[in-house]
Amino acid sequence: MLRPHRLPITPGTYVPGDVVPLSDGASRHARVLRLGTDEPFVLFDGAGREYGARLEPGAESGRRSSPLFARILSAEPVDREACVGITLIQALAAQDKIEWTIEKAVELGVRRILLAPARRSVVRLDGARQERRAERWREIAWAACAQCGRNRVPEVVPAASLEAALRTAADAQCRWILDPDGAAGLGAGPIATASCAIGPEGGFTDEETALAESLGYRRLRLGPRVLRTETAGIAVVSALLALGGEYS
DSSP states (O other): OOOOOEEEOOOOOOOTTOEEEOOHHHHHHHHHHTOOTTSOEEEEOSBSEEEEEEEOTTGGGSOTTSOOEEEEEEEEEOOOOOSSEEEEEEEOOOHHHHHHHHHHHHHHTOSEEEEEOOTTOSOOOOHHHHHHHHHHHHHHHHHHHHHHTOSBOOEEEEOSSHHHHHHHTTTSSEEEEEOTTOOBOOOSSOOSEEEEEEOOTTOOOHHHHHHHHHTTOEEEOOSSSOOOHHHHHHHHHHHHHHHHTTTO
């Protein structure tokens, strides 16, 4: 059975029978999908609720630049969040690697993604360029939620510095900074919340690792092989979810 298409909607209090406008982006996507009034789909608000919906009759006949309208058929909270609350601190890296990491982390269920500059980051962002990139990251997160069925869109936030990101995520039960020479392992017990810091292409410097350790982060070694920056975060998230029973 095919899953219904999912489109985003602005958070609000909607009840069956309401007719709501779709955003320009959602309207364009509905037209690309060639949704008709006879095909139900799902609207999700990014805050935990999803709504069964159909396009209003006549919606398709308007100009292609005009918004479409949908009638709400059902409304319910649906929880598909991961069993472990994970914050991923990802050092800035090449654009394609960062975007891939965000997409896959959202699909896996990461609750918060902090993008932080590191000494060896090949990318530097500031001002308008950072804001444009941050908007792009948020769009990727929404699209990933639409694909994977999540109804809560995680935060994707550019941090002012690595230290700021580490401090923001320092309230987690378990805190790690990935280091190929680290001695710590993930352990075997269930974990409720975790923060994991992933270095850029050239890895963290000794000073950055020492900073993390001073904030309670342990140096985590993921096996005997050195992982690429876009691989490491996804690997540790998957391992944490397995420990938490996500796949049981």
